[in-house]
Amino acid sequence: MxxxxxxxxxxxxxxxxxxxxxxxxxxxxxxxxxxxxxxxxxxxxxxxxxxxxxxxxxxxxxxxxxxxxxxxxxxxxxxxxxxxxxxxxxxxxxxxxxxxxxxxxxxxxxxxxxxxxxxxxxxxxxxxxxxxxxxxxxxxxxxxxxxxxxxxxxxxxxxxxxxxxxxxxxxxxxxxxxxxxxxxxxxxxxxxxxxxxxxxxxxxxxxxxxxxxxxxxxxxxxxxxxxxxxxxxxxxxxxxxxxxxxxxxxxxxxxxxxxxxxxxxxxxxxxxxxxxxxxxxxxxxxxxxxxxxxxxxxxxxxxxxxxxxxxxxxxxxxxxxxxxxxxxxxxxxxxxxxxxxxxxxxxxxxxxxxxxxxxxxxxxxxxxxxxxxxxxxxxxxxxxxxxxxxxxxxxxxxxxxxxTDASTLPGGTPxxxxxxxxxxxxxxxxxxxxxxxxxxxxxxxxxxxxxxxxxxxxxxxxxxxxxxxxxxxxxxxxxxxxxxxxxxxxxxxxxxxxxxxxxxxxxxxxxxxxxxxxxxxxxxxxxxxxxxxxxxxxxxxxxxxxxxxxDRILAEVRSISMEGGSRALERRTSAQRYLAKSQPGDASHWAHLGQLETARMERSARDRGVAQEAYRQAELAWKRAIQLDPRRAAHHRGLAQTYQAAGKMGLDRQGYAKSVASWDEVIARYPNLAANRFGYAEALMLLGKKNKAKDEFERALELDRTPHPDKKLSEAQRRMAEQFVEP
Structure with a gap:
């Protein structure tokens, strides 16, 4: 200088x-x-x-x-x-x-x-x-x-x-x-x-x-x-x-x-x-x-x-x-x-x-x-x-x-x-x-x-x-x-x-x-x-x-889900119940709880008292999910499947009738889903209404062939429906 x-x-x-x-x-x-x-x-x-x-x-x-x-x-x-x-x-x-x-x-x-x-x-x-x-x-x-x-x-x-x-x-x-x-x-x-x-x-x-x-x-x-x-x-x-x-x-x-x-x-x-x-x-x-x-x-x-x-x-x-x-x-x-x-x-x-x-x-x-x-x-x-x-x-x-000259432009990557x-x-x-x-x-x-x-x-x-x-x-x-x-x-x-x-x-x-x-x-x-x-x-x-x-609760639920046995299911259900109660406005948490309680009910077939309590909790969880999100077909479908399982296990004499009633709600809202029609037909068949069940199986197969169904039938479901329609 x-x-x-x-x-x-x-x-x-x-x-x-x-x-x-x-x-x-x-x-x-x-x-x-x-x-x-x-x-x-x-x-x-x-x-x-x-x-x-x-x-x-x-x-x-x-x-x-x-x-x-x-x-x-x-x-x-x-x-x-x-x-x-x-x-x-x-x-x-x-x-x-x-x-x-x-x-x-x-x-x-x-x-x-x-x-x-x-x-x-x-x-x-x-x-x-x-x-x-x-x-x-x-x-x-x-x-x-x-x-x-x-x-x-x-x-x-x-x-x-x-x-x-x-x-x-x-x-x-x-x-x-x-x-x-x-x-x-x-x-x-x-x-x-x-x-x-x-x-x-x-x-x-x-x-x-x-x-x-x-x-x-x-x-x-x-x-x-x-x-x-x-x-x-x-x-x-x-x-x-x-x-x-x-x-x-x-x-x-x-x-x-x-x-x-x-x-x-x-x-x-x-x-x-x-x-x-x-x-x-x-x-x-x-x-x-x-x-x-x-x-x-x-x-x-x-x-x-x-x-x-x-x-x-x-x-x-x-x-x-x-x-x-x-x-x-x-x-x-x-x-x-x-x-x-x-x-x-x-x-x-x-x-x-x-x-x-x-x-x-x-x-x-x-x-x-x-x-x-x-x-x-x-x-x-x-x-x-x-x-x-x-x-x-x-x-x-x-x-x-x-x-703009060179001095005002960027020199390479900062x-x-x-x-x-x-x-x-x-x-x-x-x-x-x-x-x-x-x-x-x-x-x-x-x-x-x-x-x-x-x-x-x-x-x-x-x-x-x-x-x-x-x-x-x-x-x-x-x-x-x-x-x-x-x-x-x-x-x-x-x-x-x-x-x-x-x-x-x-x-x-x-x-x-x-x-x-x-x-x-x-x-x-x-x-x-x-x-x-x-x-x-x-x-x-x-x-x-x-x-x-x-996230802490979900991590606990996931870690338990990797375990096997009824004990793990009990712990996972308990954690999910806590999650649903901590966020009571989330319909998905109640729906997941309904699924877990239904699984617990089915696994507790030998202990009727535990199965009955699980059935009651599953019903309450599904109804809560429906109350929060009444338009969601999956919630009505889940409740119908819970009723159906309870009917098979003898926990509720009206289980099949309740299942059909829930499926009626689903079909009334969403009549053009193949998976819903198939589930409805199954419930009708269990209730003894075979003619109506046959009609529903036919309708399910018809909807399954439409250009863009939401939920296609699985191969097993398709075979079952075809066998029932054409024995």
């Missing part, structure tokens, strides 16, 4: 602390988005992802600490206030829900998403959208690789091992807490033999949603790579990544996702500075890509992986959705103001479903109807407003940003990004389902591929001197990907799945927001601090502690 020159001012300690807190928060945000995407979130209403909600609440406190440290950022505007109105509407619908526990869980999932949104918008101007875009691409690429591995290698091997009852597969099933012969094992088997790819998600449509969000970002990366002088190897890397994601999208067999992907790519072309003319120089590459995709589809068809019926029978899928949507309109008519409360739709839908429509759907497979039926019109308007304002800010920020990725991997190994660790190598392989996918914007600016080289294409990609995902949600649903909601809004929050130097004053900081602390206390009291207690 020259003599007399001024020394650079040392950074303010509070400012330095704020920067460190922001880096920690950004690492947490990356960990939350990555971890929640890999962790199955279709069952979010059961509270399995509470650890992620806890981390999201921590982000709200970090945002407050950054403000106290003097951090400046965009002033809360239309997006933030719209999101606040949305949360308020969901809270009101939760309070009015018939069953509040799943509604509370999903409410806190949305609150956690709001905390993530608040923190990332606070960082506007200090971070680039590049790292979050790179994260979404890496997640899409990793899930695509897993999908290809599943369909090509893993599932064929597991099917063979499962058919041979290999000890390794049986041990893995046991680790998952799945009892042999249970409904959970049937679901495991159905998932194993499903032709679609689903990655680590619970449904192919969920995987397809993530790929639809990531595909436009990869196209933007291809555009950046095309502009670089050293583009051949970079463009080749992006091309490989695009091919892998397209293959994963193809293997999901999700028609709504294919249409949404085309919409997203069309939006990117239309809003390109050169319009659709930008495609003309790429015509040869596009033709080659189309031929390659057609060849891949033909090869997959030859080996049996791709079935043309997926396209041919698309009208049938649309008809099913029309049936679901028509039933959903009845739910909305019954709950016009506040909705049913999230997590309560499935029960309310049963009263309005069409005769041949599916009985067991969790959502209407349309995000507009899902918000309207679950949380009411205010929630729908608030969500659409937040989405519209965020997309407008994204476009305005891109148009109004000053000329350290907090890698810290978040590592933290997500550690969390998944620690908290997630068995077998996750086996995917780690493939996941990091995908992260390595991202390094050549075109997200080093500073290198682009230095080598090509491009104005907005790394910002403008990515902004269009975020805009297109967000719209494409919502197009997919119009036919697939899933807006309540955090594994899709969080990546979408994290990407949007990191890319939108007006850059400003606003900072809350002291009174605003105090108000925010008090509000966040009250919110954190409510979260701990209403959700976290009850879930910890529930």
């Amino acid at each position: 020259k003599r007399g020159a001024e020394r650079p001012a040392s950074p303010d300690p509070m400012e330095r602390m704020g920067g460190r807190l922001a880096a920690i928060g950004l690492a947490l945000a990356v960990a939350i988005v990555a971890g929640r995407t890999f962790y199955p979130s279709e069952d979010a209403a059961d509270g399995s992802g509470v650890i992620f909600i806890l981390l999201e609440m921590s982000l709200g406190l970090i945002a407050l600490a950054c403000w106290i440290a003097g951090a400046k950022g965009p002033k809360p505007g239309a997006v933030t206030w719209s999101w606040g109105v949305l949360l308020g509407a969901i809270a009101v619908s939760t309070l009015s829900a018939a069953y509040q526990f799943p509604a509370k869980i999903l409410l806190w999932e949305w609150v956690g998403a709001g905390m993530l949104l608040l923190f990332l918008r606070q960082q506007t101007g200090r971070t680039s959208p590049m790292p979050m875009a790179g994260l979404v691409v890496s997640l899409a690429l990793t899930q695509s690789l897993i999908a290809c591995w599943q369909v090509g290698v893993e599932h064929p091997r597991l099917r063979k091992m499962y058919e041979e009852r290999h000890p390794d597969v049986l041990a893995e099933i046991e680790m998952m807490g799945i009892a042999p012969g249970s409904g959970e094992e049937r679901l495991f088997r159905d998932r194993l033999y499903a032709p679609e790819a689903y990655g680590t998600f619970g449904h192919p449509n969920s995987l397809a949603g993530l790929l639809v969000l990531g595909l436009p970002l990869l196209v933007a990366a291809a555009e950046l790579a095309w502009r670089w002088p050293t583009r051949p190897w970079r463009l080749a890397g992006v091309g490989i990544a695009v091919a892998i994601v397209l293959m994963g999208l193809l293997l999901t067999r999700s028609r709504s996702a294919w249409l949404a992907a085309l919409c997203g790519l069309g939006v990117m072309a239309v809003f390109h500075p050169r319009g659709v003319r930008v495609l003309w120089p790429w015509r040869r590459w596009l033709l080659l890509a189309g031929l390659g995709l057609g060849l891949a589809v033909a090869m997959l068809s030859l080996v049996g992986v791709f079935d043309w019926l997926v396209i041919v029978e698309s009208s049938k899928s649309l008809r099913y959705r029309a049936e679901w949507w028509w039933g959903t309109l009845g739910v909305i008519e019954d709950h016009p103001l506040f909705g049913t409360g999230f997590g309560n739709f499935g029960s309310a839908y049963l009263e309005h479903k069409l005769p041949f429509s599916s009985e067991e759907i969790r959502d209407p497979h349309n995000f507009v109807l899902e918000l309207l039926a679950g949380a009411g019109p205010v929630a729908l308007v608030a969500y659409l407003a937040a989405l519209g304002f965020a997309l407008r800010e994204l476009w305005e920020r891109n148009d109004q940003s000053p000329d 350290l907090w990004w890698w810290a978040g990725v590592v933290l997500a991997a550690v969390m998944l190994i620690w908290f997630a389902f068995p077998g996750w660790a086996g995917w780690l190598g493939m996941g990091f392989w995908a992260f390595a591929l991202v390094a050549v996918s075109g997200f080093r914007a500073r290198a682009a600016a230095k080598t090509a001197s491009l104005e907005h080289a790394g910002v403008e294409p990515i902004a269009r990609a975020v805009f297109a990907g967000t719209l494409a995902l919502h197009v997919h949600w119009l036919a697939a649903g899933g807006i309540n799945y955090p594994g899709l909601l969080l990546p979408c809004w994290a990407l949007l929050a990191a890319s939108s927001g007006r850059i400003s130097d606003w900072s809350p004053n002291f009174s605003n900081q105090v108000t925010t601090a008090v509000g966040l602390l009250i919110l954190a206390g409510m979260f701990l009291q209403t959700l976290y502690f009850p879930l910890v207690e529930r």
